Amino acid sequence: MATMTADLKIPKNDPLMDPNLKSTIDQIIDDNKARPGATMVVLNELQAKIGFISEPMQDYVAERLQVPISRVHGVVTFYSFFTTTPRGKHTVKFCMGTACYVGGTPQLLEKAKQILGIEPGQTTADGMITMEICRCVGACSQAPVIVVDENIQGKMRPNKLPQALKPVQEQG
Secondary structure, eight states, X not given: OOOGGGTSOOOTTSGGGSHHHHHHHHHHHHHHTTSTTHHHHHHHHHHXXXXXXXXXXXXXXXXXXXXXXXXXXXXXXXSTTOOSSOOOSEEEEEEOSHHHHHHTHHHHHHHHHHHHOOOTTOBOTTSOEEEXXXXXXXXXXXXXXXXXXTEEEOSOOTTTHHHHHHHXXXXX
């Protein structure tokens, strides 16, 4: 069976076009295709190793695993862990759980948009910071909460946000 990569219109910057990354993708698929739940296992591995799962990668995985593209796309879009575009080196997540929302997350988001010049779901032009919205992080007593990389910062206020973002803005 011929591989679909020749038939797809794949952007030049897609991991499938990089021989080293494609080799990694193929290895992940080959190592896991016979396992029960192979679709989820392969997608988890790809997310961990490549950092995102592009649409051409989804098509490729579906073809190689011989499963419908709807199954692969459904998994990628259902679970928030998966992303279809590269993330920045750092992530800043804004909790939108009830306590955080009521406590001021919408105002924090507006301030972050001004500081970073991006919308939620986007990455800064330098590829350093991705801004995301998330659901409850379980720190309701500290609302409103942001998560910078893996560090929860509670009782956040718009005037404290520049200082909270400074470390990841300065890191190269």
